Amino acid sequence: MKLNTLFSTTIMVASMLAATSCGSSNNNAEQPPLPVATAVCEGVTTLEIDSATTLITLRDNAEPSTQPNRLFYGKDNKDSAKVEQLSPSGSVPSSIHAFLVKKDNKLALFDTGNGIDKGGKLLSRLDSAGYGPENIDYIILTHMHGDHIGGLLNGDSVVYARAEVFVPQVECQYWLSQSNGNGQLAARVVDAYGSRLHQFSFTDTTALPLGIRAMAAIGHTPGHSVYSVSGNRLLITGDLIHGYDLQCQDMNISPSYDINPEQAAHARKFFYSLASRKHSIIAGMHLPGNGVLIEVEPVQEMEMQAE
Numbered sequence: 001m002k003l004n005t006l007f008s009t010t011i012m013v014a015s016m017l018a019a020t021s022c023g024s025s026n027n028n029a030e031q032p033p034l035p036v037a038t039a040v041c042e043g044v045t046t047l048e049i050d051s052a053t054t055l056i057t058l059r060d061n062a063e064p065s066t067q068p069n070r071l072f073y074g075k076d077n078k079d080s081a082k083v084e085q086l087s088p089s090g091s092v093p094s095s096i097h098a099f100l101v102k103k104d105n106k107l108a109l110f111d112t113g114n115g116i117d118k119g120g121k122l123l124s125r126l127d128s129a130g131y132g133p134e135n136i137d138y139i140i141l142t143h144m145h146g147d148h149i150g151g152l153l154n155g156d157s158v159v160y161a162r163a164e165v166f167v168p169q170v171e172c173q174y175w176l177s178q179s180n181g182n183g184q185l186a187a188r189v190v191d192a193y194g195s196r197l198h199q200f201s202f203t204d205t206t207a208l209p210l211g212i213r214a215m216a217a218i219g220h221t222p223g224h225s226v227y228s229v230s231g232n233r234l235l236i237t238g239d240l241i242h243g244y245d246l247q248c249q250d251m252n253i254s255p256s257y258d259i260n261p262e263q264a265a266h267a268r269k270f271f272y273s274l275a276s277r278k279h280s281i282i283a284g285m286h287l288p289g290n291g292v293l294i295e296v297e298p299v300q301e302m303e304m305q306a307e
């Protein structure tokens with residue numbers, strides 16, 4: 001059976017909404033209505049998650065971008081033939097997003113993109129949404145790779161003047177133990193934000209504001225986190241996926257960015273399965289379109305077909 005026909009998970013790109021009925025109705029009366037993405041401008045959309053929670057998607061790169069197939073070949077190119085078969089165009093759509101959650105008149109920004117000195121557009125997207133960096137109350141980090149924490153700094157100066165920053169302790173301590181460029185960037189962030197940077201344990205269920213919960217999603221990095229917002233209605237899934245069109249066909253395929261590919265694949269399947277069972281909306285930092293998946297197909301099907 002052809003794989004592509006089985007994976008009809010819908011990526012709710014704002015521009016597609018007028019042409020589809022996916023966001024406008026939900027046949028299951030027990031589930032809340034599906035949100036509809038509204039385009040604000042290029043790279044910015046808004047969705048009402050529930051009556052108290054708004055999600056604003058912010059694309060950090062100027063134009064939608066792609067990743068080459070070879071990123072997903074795996075150790076010793078073990079998956080190269082499979083990847084080329086599943087992705088015949090040679091590349092996979094993959095942008096960089098951050099997500100702003102507005103809840104209880106507070107603003108929580110999940111990740112900060114590459115930063116202005118690397119061409120990141122997050123601040124201009126934020127401005128288009130009506131906010132400046134000084135308006136951000138909380139910054140919650142999925143992990144500490146440069147395309148997620150670079151935007152916290154402009155040179156060695158803080159960009160977000162009053163935000164409280166939250167990061168899993170295990171993630172922060174890992175990067176502080178590394179002498180490479182990413183470790184050095186993490187150290188500069190920790191120095192710059194000082195007492196406003198809070199390292200939390202995954203076992204502390206009250207560590208985060210606005211009722212947000214962190215769940216360990218280790219593999220991409222040693223402290224990579226998924227966040228649940230409004231119960232499990234919205235899952236902010238960080239870098240579980242780097243090439244959706246490819247990885248939704250076989251969730252065992254990992255990009256070379258995953259530090260532990262086996263753990264990353266396990267986390268990917270676990271959280272996509274959770275989202276499917278709980279009818280969660282997924283917001284992923286490298287998903288295509290506006291970065292939001294409204295409906296997630298059962299992962300069991302994906303795994304069965306991958307074998």
Ligand SMILES: [Zn+2]
Pocket residue numbers: 145147148239285286
């Ligand atoms: Zn990333």
